[in-house]
Amino acid sequence: MKISRREWVLAATCWAEVLRAQNSHSNQLVWFNPADAAEIQAIAAQIIPDDDTPGAGTAGVIWFIDRSLAGYDQDKQELYKRGLAETQAKRAELFPGSTSIAGLSNEQQTALLKAIEKTEFFQQMRLHTILGFFGQPVGLKLLGVQHEMHYEPPFGYYDAEVARGGSK
């Protein structure tokens, strides 16, 4: 195949929606106050933990959520306000004496989120966290995707097998 044409569209244009949020933050939150941002960040880091591979914290998902709530998802602001307040109430109920979600132990955070995982707020946070993470190269890498603008066959094991004249 001749494709010297336009290797043009570089990866830089590929994840604009997420990277615009992540790269332009200069540590200025647009919608969250810093205290709430820390709580939301702690929840996001439970959904996609930073363990042996990068997670929501390393990927800066909080900036994507912040910009989304100030922009396309303005209609989700009330859900976040209400959902975070209810999650704080649940925290106080499950862990009397605690003062923040971010201050809970890893096991406590997991238990708290398991208690609210059916709520609309958690589902929205899961959506935002996933978009902010899998909408950029770090997420593709986790899935084993070697992102390029152009591939040639064979693409996978089984079509390669047929191309070699193997099993049909």
Place this chain on the structure above:
Amino acid sequence: MSMAQFRPADAVDFIVVGIGAAGGVMAKELATAGFRVVALEQGPWRHEKDFKHDEVAVMFRAGLTNNPKKQLNTFRKTPSDPAQQQQAVEYGCMVGGGSVHFTTNYWRFHPEDFRERSVLGPVPGADLRDWPITYDDLEPYYTQAEWDLGISGLGGSNPFDGPRSKPYPLPPMPVKSSGVLFERGAKKLGLHPFPAPLAIISEQYHGRPACVHCGYCEAFGCEVGAKSSTLAALIPAAVKTGRCEVRPNSYVRKIEVGKDGRVTGVIYFDAGGREVFQRAKAVVVCANGAETPRLLLMSKSNAFPEGLGNSHGNVGKYLMFDSGGFAFGLFEHPLNEYKSVVVTRVLHDYYRSDPKRGFYGGGGIDGRFDYYPAGFALAGMPLDGPQWGSEWKREIGQYYTHMSGSLGHASCLAVEQNSISLDDKVKDAWGLPAMRVTFKNHPDDLKAADFLMERQKEILLAAGAKKVWADPTTLGEITYSRHLMGSCRMGDDPKTSVVNKWNRVHAVPNLFLVDGSSLVTSARQQPTATIQALAYRSADYIKRGASL
């Protein structure tokens, strides 16, 4: 030659409302035949350079589709339910319409699809009818569409297809691992898989470059112009005639009718929100199976107090949706399905309705695994496992490249109460009545989809999958569709249909409806080839001197 510019007060020969899969065909055919055409498109005019691999923008922020936050619609299952604000239809919203972002399955309907009522008899609870045309009437226009647009495929490889007058212009796309496994499983079961006919060019064609297998076909615009959208394949030729003006960002609110009941032009909001009345000698509405009936219903006049062409109350009725579920399989070795086109093998063994099954319908099945990364993380993992946290994160990395799957494309029956109507409370961002969608599957639709799902799982197991499962969210009653069919259906009898066999509105000689709305049956989904063949046929009728 620069694009034509017409003044609104000049009555052009044709206005095309919605320049998508069908509108692109009409604009190109009419302009190249010498007619002066204004094409009004509610979405923007994007080009190859504007498309990108941005899943969040495209898939989750209505990047290329109708924006549910501006174009509100309401949904109810039956007329006795209250209509709730909820997105129920999705369509391509740009110059080129759905042909820009579709997956590109491009199979023809079968000869028996056009006369199922005669063959099978009536179906209780539905209004199954024969088409007023046959497969043979449409065959030359399927061929014209395939050669004009550029379709890759292998003619004669599907033993259930009707006769073809010409092969496909381009060879099939290279088979992917999903296609190899689909073929392996299907052949073990004695079935007849064939190379998918796709609206993607496998080799250079008409000056357009071949596919580069980048993997972003479904829901995305093609960055090299290898997808045979009307945007890439036809609209440039229409514009080049100097007789076709494309006006993007133009939201049509009414088709105007004179005292004699003939169409005189359309009123639309331009990009700046100003109202414009464009005059025309004739109008072709290609706004899709949901927006076309809505526009007719909004176009009330003294001659048509219930909406244009709606003297017998048929506009909006018999809406049909896409139907069928996803099955998934986990395999030992990597498939890397994120590369190249979505589908490379299809089978039609279960397409025909078989009375022995005890329900109407059947379907086509294709081999595919079409999740993009974020969509997969959201909903792609088996629901019996974790959906967030460290264990989920580990598993998801092991599954994504090792999965295949298949999609069932099941029949959907025409039911009178399934419809598009105008909501009496909710308005869109232009202050117009929101679209109200009423839809509840006929029980046979669900039986056909469930039947196909069992066959899909058998094929994956026969192919050697370690684990096979169905996506339960894609089975059961549908409340959302991207295939919008049948709301202004075609027929010989003006009392039971909206357009005649040439896609002309019965009562209005200078008004044509050319899109999914005229489909009499849903066949087995994947309607784009048929919608475009109907457009070529209707355009040919006009070009041959139909008196308007």
